[in-house]
Amino acid sequence: MAETNNNGLMQSYLQQQHKLRGIISQFKSKEFVEQRRFSPSLRFRQALNELYISSKIKLTHSQYAGFIAWANEMLASQLSELDRIPIRYDNLSGVIPKEAVDLSTELRWITARLHGEKEKISRFLFLKEAVEGAAIGGDYTTALNLLEIIFDTYGATMWSVQLRIALEQVVGGLEQQKKYAAQVRSIYKQGLLAYVTYHTSVRNEERTTISKYFDEIERRISNHAYYDDATQTYMRYRLKNELPATDAGIADVLRTEQSHGIIDIYETFIAVLQELVKWEGRDELHQILIECVSNLGVSDYRLQKIQSIFVPQDINTLLPRSQKISDFLFSGSGVQAFRAARKSLPSDPWQVIYAGFAHASSQRPPRISLNPKTLHRWLAAALAASEQSNDYAAQAAKLCINFRGLSFMVGVGEYLAQLRRDKPDSAWKHWVIGLNSPTHGIEDLVNPKITGLAAFPETPTKKFWSICLTGQSAIELDSPSLVLGRSLYQLAHANPESACEILAGVEDPPLAIRALCQLARLHALHAFGFRHKKIELIASESVKNLSCFNLFPVAESLRDCAWEDFKSVESPLAAPIALHLLWSRTEESQTASQLRFATGLALRKLGVNRPSALLDRADLLDDRELVYFLKHVCVPEILDVTRLFSSSKEVLEERRNIFLALSDLRPESADDYTAEAMLISHNLMVDEGRWIVDRTRIHVEDEAFVRWASRELQEDYERYRDLEPVSVDAPQTFDDVLRELDGAALSRHSFSPDNEADAVLMSVIRRAGDEFLTNATFGLDFYLAKNVRHHSFIGLIRGPLEVSGLITTRETETSEYHPNRYWLESFKTLETADRTRMELAFRNFSAHFDDILLDAKDRFFHVRTAEYPSGMLAIPYSDALYSVVRVWLTLDLDITTFFRFLITVFWISLEQSLQAVRQLISVVLKGALVAEFDKLRSSVKEIAEFDPGFLEFDAEAGKRSAEVQGKLDEASQWFVHTGALASQHLFTLEQILEVGLEATLTTQRGYSPRINKSTTGSLSLDAANLVFVHDVLFVGLGNTKKHSGLPSPKIDIAAKWSDEAHTLSIEIISDCKASVRPEKAKRAAEVRQMVSGGTYSRQTRKDDGSGFAKLAAIVTQSDRGRIEFGFGNDGRFRLEVTYAVVLQTKDSANG
Secondary structure, eight states, X not given: OHHHHHHHHHHHHHHHHHHHHHHHHHHHOOOOOTTOSSOHHHHHHHHHHHHHHHHHHHSOHHHHHHHHHHHHHHHHHHOGGGGGSOOTTGGGXXXXXXXXXXXXXHHHHHHHHHHHTHHHHHHHHHHHHHHHHHHHTTOHHHHHXXXXXXXXXXXXXXXXXXXXXXXXXXXXXXXHHHHHXXXXXXXXXXXXXXXXXXXXXXXXXXXXXHHHHHHHHHHHHHTOSSOOXXXXXXXXXXXXXXXXXSHXXXXXXXXXXXXXXXXXXXXXXXXXXXXXXXXXTOHHHHHHHHHHHHHHOOOOHHHHHHHHHHSOOOOTTSEEOOOHHHHHHHTTOHHHHHHHHHHOOOOSHHHHHHHHHHHHTTOOOOXXXXXXXXXXXXXXXXXXXXXXXXXXXXXXXXXXXHXXXXXXXXXXXXXXXXXXXXXXXXXXXXXXXXGGOSEEXXXXXXXXXXXXXXTSOOOHHHHHXXXXXXXXXXXXXXXXXXXXXXXXXXXXXXXHHHHHHHHTTOSSOOGGGHHHHHHHHHHHHHXXXXXXXXXXXXXXXXXXTOGGGGGOOHHHHHTTOOXXXXXXXXXXXXXXXXXXXXXXXXXXXXXXXHHHHHHHHHHHHTTOSSGGGGGGXXXXXXXXHHHHIIIIISOHHHHTTTTSOSSHHHHHHHHHHHHHHHHHHOGXXXXXXXXXXXXXXXXXXXXXXXXXXXXXXXXXXXXXXXXXXXXXXXXXXXHHHHHTTOOOOSOOOOHHHHTTSOHHHHTTBOOOOSSHHHHHHHHHHHXXXXXXXXXXXXXXXXXXXXXXXXXXXXXXXXXXXXXXXXXXXXXXXXXXXXXXXXXXXXXXXXXXXXXXXXXXXXXXXXXXXXXXXXXXXXXXXXXXXXXXXXXXXXXXXOHHHXXXXXXXXXXXXXXXXXXXXXXXXXXXXXXXXXXXXXXXXXIIIHHHXXXXXXXXXXXXXHHHTTSTTHHHHHHHHHHHHHHHHXXXXXXXXXXSOHHHHHTTOEEEHHHHHHHHHHHHHHXXXXXXXXXXXXXXXXXXXXXXXXXXXXXXXXXXXXXXXXXXXXXXXXXXXEEEEETTTTEEEEEEEXXXXXXXXXXXXXXXXXXXXXXXXXXGGGTTTTOOSSSHHHHHXXXXXXXXXXXXXEEOTTSOEEEEEEEEOOOOOHHHHHO
């Protein structure tokens, strides 16, 4: 039996040898092939890869090394000319599908392959080290040149393509990296290369944030139409640096990588080994790792580090790690550490980290560009307790992933991954960082019992790490860093209570280690179950607006907290603040409910019934908590359900008062808060009353949509802004990107992007449109379901028939309708047969009537989707829509303004669909239902025309038919958008001026000017003109309050309508104190020159302090608009603003 098995194994071995000979022979053949699709070298390399992958399955582990050695010898002797043929992109032509094998087989096979190519790998490592040195020194052009040498020698690799995109971005910015990415994407129309290149390019854009990118790329990978599970797993590794936690998943990554060249295989093999050493309790697997590392025969410090974890060995071949910066840090000499860090060039992950701690004490945010050489400055900003809310750690982590091809960046990335932890109690594995360090130090120790601490000199660095590793110290723990070290030891050994007690000694940690101390404190509180203390910690840290708070895993930390935990928190504002932080990350409905309860409870605890009243109790509360609570928690959607307000109008008025209170609490931001109060006044002015809501059933929650879009699409919106000016000459296709949009949607648009900016814009508009239509909490279909489909429509139309008893019901959808006993009893002369016919006529009428309504409700009153293809509501994504949006984007719109504009565009685009629904209801359904009435009346007449009850029935049926038609007309008006109804409500010029004054003075507390007002002209204007009048009054009265120097100035306001020019002018003339007049006149002249020179458009975002630039930007959009301002001879200041309006009179509105 053994001899038979041996024969079989030898036969498999010989078959693989014959296959290699055949591949060589085919390559050397001079046979002519017409219209050859691929070059002979590409076909050969593909065939060789297929042979290697199949050999892994066909051969035994013991045969691997021998076969690889023989194959290399054959290739060297038979195909020496192959080395002279450039490889270029041959190794990235596609994935070779092969059956899966277990992880141990993959590891052993790859070890054999790499051992056979060890000389080639060693030469590559030499060049890679040179690339890394150039990048560390900031010489990125040299690094690019070295990558060109690697490309010429080894061809393109996933490793080099991704690294080059990162370098191109640093050297030449967005345009240069996009040109390179476009060039690479044009090589193959299919395969992984184009996909990896495109999404790596996106990841390297400045605007891309790593968290949003990860969410988006996960969605794209998971929903990819053609990628199997193994390919999806590999793409997560390539684009997210995410390796799976299972043997099969790791094997999938290794198997997929073997479709590429030896360099990619080697670098991925190292990454996998470094991942596997972290797996605990896998002794058998770790033995295989030791075997593989020993057999590789490649000189690479990363392999030495892996081996040293399991096997005590002499690693003196590695340089000892410098402790100069760390010794200064741990001895408390922050200034000397800072100086040492400034003089050094960090070339080791730990040196970059220590340099970050040294710079953290300065609290200065980085003002230089982020790149590998300046990475430590971003680490410093992430660690420091600076009042900068920027997520510096996320930016640094993104850079580390983009430069993952450089080992020291991988090491820093490992550190950041632990700092930016997903869970509050994730293990601290400091030793993982050193796996990518070419030097050796005490930080690399996993277990001091294996290697021992004695090998390291007695230094402050050793003292700190000795405490971390052993928990013991011969000195008093009076240093905050040593307290931190001992707490980390306790946490590593599952003693959170002890860690809490230790950390209690550093309530106010030094700036440089504040982030680590507070993360350790959160870890301890979470692990020990001090939930109310954990809530207070998260709330107090969040309101300080510190950059280091971005490191807190808020959602995972609060996930185990119940409502009772939040109620038991002592600080009155901590619970609503913590719940708001949680809700802003998860948007779960239960959290939103708890947040509303907690907000109301906090106000009641503090003895107030309005949040704005807390201004009077500011001295009893933490100032920063109060500002956060008022600004972020006390928003309309929260206040509206606290039962403290009787109407939505009251809620908006209170929100306005909150902004005015915030302007008192933060005088430096008073202008911003007052502007927000003015915006609310706008909204209150144009509110047409509840009658509008009653008359329309279609709705989208604008604020929720803008909040969602600003959060989810901000990155893509800013990417469009960056990409729009980028020019790439090479033709590009975005089919691979657009394919990820749903098929139904693709068929609905005719716009085809020819550049990446338009592709991004298309994605933004499509995603925004889909949420606008289908979001389950604020979208159009949600309100259709609630206000129309959920019985409202059918109930309205059926109502007249139910009152008159003309229609009946049924028990279930499949049962018959109940007999119409009411009308059957009204006919006195019917025979049994006629009675049966009459009963059938009423049943048919009921069934057909309901079927018509149900068919409309279930088929047509929907947003058109794959689930509801007959849905009548859809946004036509046409060339015209994109053209309008692109024109608007030429203006300097902030993101919220853009999405508010997009709401208008969507409603305009929907009007055709809405009109079709109105037509369906008022014409088609009306005709069908009237026909059913006619059928019923005809059937009843045929059966009982001479019965005394017939005349009563016929009159009732005719009356109810007319009522049903009226109800159908009423229902059709449900499908008129609120904005269209609002435009029909007109205001007189006197009313507009009165409402504008009231709203303006409400936002200017403590100001009592003496106002005379007058109007000229007789007309009526729609609600949109309220906003213009309010803007002018707000600017005019605000400047008078700020600059007149008088507590109660006299102000004359005149509104004038020009019937000839169709313009509305608002003139404001105000008193001004003589002593301030010269300075104000000088400033007015400067602003007037800016406006007349046309430079005001660049000032509208930050303004000139007066508001005149914003008014100029609005009115000068028409050649009939103008703005004039300055002092008159009488010493009074005059502002006159003329605005071109589209007149809508009452007659035209009614006509």
